[in-house]
Amino acid sequence: xxxxxxxxxxxxxxxxxxxxxxxxxxxxxxxxxxxxxxxxxxxxxxxxxxxxxxxxxxxxxxxxxxxxxxxxxxxxxxxxxxxxxxxxxxxxxxxxxxxxxxxxxxxxxxxxxxxxxxxxxxxxxxxxxxxxxxxxxxxxxxxxxxx
Amino acid sequence: xxxxxxxxxxxxxxxxxxxxxxxxxxxxxxxxxxxxxxxxxxxxxxxxxxxxxxxxxxxxxxxxxxxxxxxxxxxxxxxxxxxxxxxxxxxxxxxxxxxxxxxxxxxxxxxxxxxxxxxxxxxxxxxxxxxxxxxxxxx
Numbered sequence: 542x543x544x545x546x547x548x549x550x551x552x553x554x555x556x557x558x559x560x561x562x563x564x565x566x567x568x569x570x571x572x573x574x575x576x577x578x579x580x581x582x583x584x585x586x587x588x589x590x591x592x593x594x595x596x597x598x599x600x601x602x603x604x605x606x607x608x609x610x611x612x613x614x615x616x617x618x619x620x621x622x623x624x625x626x627x628x629x630x631x632x633x634x635x636x637x638x639x640x641x642x643x644x645x646x647x648x649x650x651x652x653x654x655x656x657x658x659x660x661x662x663x664x665x666x667x668x669x670x671x672x673x674x675x676x677x678x679x680x681x682x683x684x685x686x687x688x
Numbered sequence: 689x690x691x692x693x694x695x696x697x698x699x700x701x702x703x704x705x706x707x708x709x710x711x712x713x714x715x716x717x718x719x720x721x722x723x724x725x726x727x728x729x730x731x732x733x734x735x736x737x738x739x740x741x742x743x744x745x746x747x748x749x750x751x752x753x754x755x756x757x758x759x760x761x762x763x764x765x766x767x768x769x770x771x772x773x774x775x776x777x778x779x780x781x782x783x784x785x786x787x788x789x790x791x792x793x794x795x796x797x798x799x800x801x802x803x804x805x806x807x808x809x810x811x812x813x814x815x816x817x818x819x820x821x822x823x824x825x826x827x
Binding site for chain 1 (some may be wrong): 695698750754756757758760761766767775776779780782783784788790791794796798799823824827
């Protein structure tokens with residue numbers, strides 16, 4: 542019986558006052574570390590989050606609102622994308638459906654200009670920045686179900 | 689690295705800390721419920737290492753995500769929603785991993801109950817971060 546009680550005691554939680562006292566500084570250290578990490582993140586975003594990306598987003602959003610730009614994007618889509626993604630953008634065996642894209646403009650631009658290895662050619666040399674903006678504007682209309 | 693590269697790295701890196709955190713919560717919950725079992729110490733040891741690895745993994749996920757979004761702290765729309773989950777989740781994961789690494793595998797029972805409560809809340813917030821992150825990509 543004594544052996545059983547001893548074994549049970551060794552399995553139970555160590556609730557000694559000393560142990561509890563040691564847990565408080567650990568809590569303070571944990572809160573401090575979390576706070577410091579968030580501060581580092583804030584510093585990184587302030588240092589590297591250049592305003593150009595915000596301007597680019599504004600340009601893209603403005604482009605998306607212009608019907609002329611959308612129409613130009615539609616033409617470019619027919620010329621360069623429809624062969625794989627289908628003339629309605631719904632996709633074919635060679636390329637995915639482009640409706641309801643949730644990716645950000647930066648990633649879409651990167652895919653268009655840089656391509657996807659073994660999956661999609663790069664259009665960076667064929668299309669200039671204005672063309673890519675127009676294409677994104679057209680793709681956004683597909684997202685809105687107007688394409 | 690290109691935006692697509694960061695996207696792929698972020699996609700690969702985010703799932704590890706999420707899975708590790710959920711597994712840590714599972715094993716620590718077992719330890720709490722089966723506190724009279726001889727396996728409790730083992731469950732707590734597993735929970736201990738998993739939560740620390742999860743905390744370490746969260747740094748890769750966060751840095752790759754920030755690089756992908758061009759270092760936007762909050763952003764707009766769906767990205768903003770994602771970040772509203774991500775930052776509390778990241779702070780909690782780092783805090784929990786730090787506390788656990790300092791107090792060891794087997795804290796006192798009251799402290800462990802408090803830790804478990806916070807761990808469960810963190811799992812819920814991390815789930816929200818994962819869901820909103822998936823919403824950014826799912827078509």
